[in-house]
Amino acid sequence: EKMEQSSVTPKQPLKVQHKRQTDLSAWRKDRTDPEKSDSIHETPSKQDSLEEALSYFQNVEGHVSLKKSSILQKHLNTVETIALQRGLPPEAFIVLLNVALSGKLADTVNTRLLKSLIPASVVSEDSVVSAVSWLCVGKCSSSVQLLFLKWLITVFDFIEGKEKIRALYSFFFYFLQDEKMCPYVCHLLYLLTKRENVKLFRIRRLLDLQEKMGMPSHLQALLTLYKFFCPELVTITLPGKIKVYFKNPGGPWKAAIAAVRQRNQENSAVSRPLFLNAVQAQSRKRKWNSQLVISASSASGSHTEEDSKKNGVAFFNANETFPVEQLQTFPQLLQNIHCLEFPSQMGSVLTNPLLLHYINCSKDESIYLRLHYWMGQTLQEECPWSVADSNQYEEEFKSFLETIYKAERFLQEGFSSCEDFLCKSLPVWDGSSCQSQVLKLVTWMSLSSFSEMKSRLCDSLTKLFLTSSLYFKCSVLESLKELLQNWLSRHMIHQASELGSEDHPLNTTLSGVVSMVAELIHFVGRISTVALRLENYSSLLLHFILNFYSTVCDMYVSYSLPLLIMPPAGVFYPALLSMNPVNLNQLCYIMYRYRANLVAAKENEQSKEKVLQFKFSSKTYQEYNQYLTAMVGCLWTSNVFERDEHPQGLRMDEELLKKTTVQEFKTSFNIVRHPATMAYAVHFLQQACPDDTNFDFSLIKGKKWEWYLQYLYAQGLKGLKLFIESSINRVSRASPKEKAENVPEEP
Numbered sequence: 001e002k003m004e005q006s007s008v009t010p011k012q013p014l015k016v017q018h019k020r021q022t023d024l025s026a027w028r029k030d031r032t033d034p035e036k037s038d039s040i041h042e043t044p045s046k047q048d049s050l051e052e053a054l055s056y057f058q059n060v061e062g063h064v065s066l067k068k069s070s071i072l073q074k075h076l077n078t079v080e081t082i083a084l085q086r087g088l089p090p091e092a093f094i095v096l097l098n099v100a101l102s103g104k105l106a107d108t109v110n111t112r113l114l115k116s117l118i119p120a121s122v123v124s125e126d127s128v129v130s131a132v133s134w135l136c137v138g139k140c141s142s143s144v145q146l147l148f149l150k151w152l153i154t155v156f157d158f159i160e161g162k163e164k165i166r167a168l169y170s171f172f173f174y175f176l177q178d179e180k181m182c183p184y185v186c187h188l189l190y191l192l193t194k195r196e197n198v199k200l201f202r203i204r205r206l207l208d209l210q211e212k213m214g215m216p217s218h219l220q221a222l223l224t225l226y227k228f229f230c231p232e233l234v235t236i237t238l239p240g241k242i243k244v245y246f247k248n249p250g251g252p253w254k255a256a257i258a259a260v261r262q263r264n265q266e267n268s269a270v271s272r273p274l275f276l277n278a279v280q281a282q283s284r285k286r287k288w289n290s291q292l293v294i295s296a297s298s299a300s301g302s303h304t305e306e307d308s309k310k311n312g313v314a315f316f317n318a319n320e321t322f323p324v325e326q327l328q329t330f331p332q333l334l335q336n337i338h339c340l341e342f343p344s345q346m347g348s349v350l351t352n353p354l355l356l357h358y359i360n361c362s363k364d365e366s367i368y369l370r371l372h373y374w375m376g377q378t379l380q381e382e383c384p385w386s387v388a389d390s391n392q393y394e395e396e397f398k399s400f401l402e403t404i405y406k407a408e409r410f411l412q413e414g415f416s417s418c419e420d421f422l423c424k425s426l427p428v429w430d431g432s433s434c435q436s437q438v439l440k441l442v443t444w445m446s447l448s449s450f451s452e453m454k455s456r457l458c459d460s461l462t463k464l465f466l467t468s469s470l471y472f473k474c475s476v477l478e479s480l481k482e483l484l485q486n487w488l489s490r491h492m493i494h495q496a497s498e499l500g501s502e503d504h505p506l507n508t509t510l511s512g513v514v515s516m517v518a519e520l521i522h523f524v525g526r527i528s529t530v531a532l533r534l535e536n537y538s539s540l541l542l543h544f545i546l547n548f549y550s551t552v553c554d555m556y557v558s559y560s561l562p563l564l565i566m567p568p569a570g571v572f573y574p575a576l577l578s579m580n581p582v583n584l585n586q587l588c589y590i591m592y593r594y595r596a597n598l599v600a601a602k603e604n605e606q607s608k609e610k611v612l613q614f615k616f617s618s619k620t621y622q623e624y625n626q627y628l629t630a631m632v633g634c635l636w637t638s639n640v641f642e643r644d645e646h647p648q649g650l651r652m653d654e655e656l657l658k659k660t661t662v663q664e665f666k667t668s669f670n671i672v673r674h675p676a677t678m679a680y681a682v683h684f685l686q687q688a689c690p691d692d693t694n695f696d697f698s699l700i701k702g703k704k705w706e707w708y709l710q711y712l713y714a715q716g717l718k719g720l721k722l723f724i725e726s727s728i729n730r731v732s733r734a735s736p737k738e739k740a741e742n743v744p745e746e747p
Helices: 002-006 024-032 044-059 070-086 090-101 107-115 125-137 142-154 169-177 182-192 200-213 217-229 253-267 305-312 330-339 346-351 353-361 365-382 391-411 416-428 435-442 447-467 470-497 510-534 539-552 555-559 569-576 581-606 618-637 654-658 678-688 703-714 718-733 736-742
Strands: none
Touching: 044 070, 044 090, 070 107, 070 253, 090 107, 090 125, 090 142, 107 142, 125 142, 125 169, 142 182, 142 253, 169 182, 169 200, 182 217, 200 217, 217 365, 330 353, 346 353, 346 365, 346 391, 353 365, 353 391, 365 391, 365 416, 391 435, 416 435, 416 447, 435 470, 447 470, 447 510, 470 510, 470 539, 470 555, 510 539, 510 569, 539 569, 539 581, 555 581, 569 581, 569 618, 581 618, 581 718, 618 718, 678 703, 703 718
16 A cells, blocks of 8 residues: 555656657648648648647646636637547647646636547547646646546547556556545546456455445446456455446547547548558547557557567567557467457457457456446447437447447357347337347347346337338348347257356256247247238238248257247248248248158157157147148148138138139139139140130149149249148158158157
């Protein structure tokens, strides 16, 4: 603790070596260089006025009254105007921070100056260090110090380099004793903390504060990070995970940075790409676009770039860290994975495949903590439908969600903070803002998270699904299909690797997987049945529903999951009677795959090898046979109205059929007269019987029946072909005993 206090004893501000920032002539030269200029279409008058204002503040004497000094008013207005219009260059910050924190001017002026610190590109590290040195002197008021901390947190990821600031860790830690500053100091320390910063005396200080203040979220966050780094030192039990550790620091900077960025992008003729070692003013918000680039100073060490290029791979000892901005190849990652240190910009991880590889195999939980904290804060604060007056930034938020989705797809698993965001935001989502991106994120929800959040998620999706447009319904169904496929794929990975570790994310019992997958399938079946009625049995909607069941029907054979669930009657019969041949073809393929899976399950259950301990229920076999009878009667034997035994099927009394006035109704409804294939039958008759102008469908029999089938197959109806060859031809041509053996029954 003595070391803590000694770091704040200097009575004079630290002298910082920063020639370029203090030399206005150098800044003037840079501003006139079109390649180095940070703003576009600047007029000489604006440049001159800003230079004049900075020169004034650099040389201002103390105790200048704002009301009595028109010169001070003029230069203060100039700084504020230019900052809001196009942001300030890096060279301006050291001047304005020094004067604001030196106490030379009144708090009103100092506050206005701090609120004007809007970066056009980056903030130099030396300007921050110089500003912090003024806090040692203690000449500025506590309100100005608090405002400075808020600004520092907001622009943290715009700072060009962090090592010198990290050297002041003990100084910032000292301010934890200030009750008003404590939340913001904890936030700043959370951003700065490395493993070497975790010391026993600091943990004791935090525990003392915890006894005094309880366990506020900001203190819990810092203790949690300390415990991840050194669990042997932090022995107390911390409360469960909370979704938001730190409140938004507030202030006018975020909105101003957003406006400056948007204005600069509109004026820029050529957009600047995202590359490593590129420093750009990307966003109104430090939270994502500013973090998507790893700056050259984000991680530093004693090594040089030449050392890293020697023999193509850099080798570092245990006391050194490998700079992530030099990480360019996979061999580099493998050789230096033990000494790799993540950048301060956690968002840059999302766009760097090598870093994604690293977190995929790293066991360092602090990485996940930092990434999930950053992502959770960003999603909560910037969600357009949860934050007032944020609709103008929807496109930017879309880009951020798309970046998260691509990272999840790369890792083949979702982020827990993203799942928390979905659970919290879907109930208030309008279904239109960032629609595509939100539904993509749904596809990577983990099975365990869905189990915990299913009631809220399903209720929210149901309301949106049933009250939205046809195209939204199709998009939701496609997302749920991909969600199911992701679950099944991870189940296969789990089985192949036979992971039994309790802390592994795939450690879900087989019964748990079967239960959750079944719940998802039943949920889709319910909303699909209602949606078909609402949309008047749209062929497009039916296509997406059947796409979902094309995955369901093959779960046993393709994904080794002992589960088969037949589609509800509200889906099956509209597909069977659909006027669209695509829907009928889909249904035929699905029934073909159901048969293949049921036959495989029966063979497995009857074998001596106990591969799976689950057995399909008799209800599954019974429902399949009922559907199969209806399809055979509808497409082949024309007796669907007499033989269909499903409670919600097509069976009708003969008296009722006679009232339809359909001649030969017992032999009329088949693959020739089916509404989905009737157009094919007409075209076939035109080619096979060109003299018949009455389109007598009864002519399609015998050899012409076989020709007609080949004609249908040639039209691309492969599902129909597979179904007929597997379930109809063999039945129609087999003996009664063979017929009974062809249809899967309960073993």
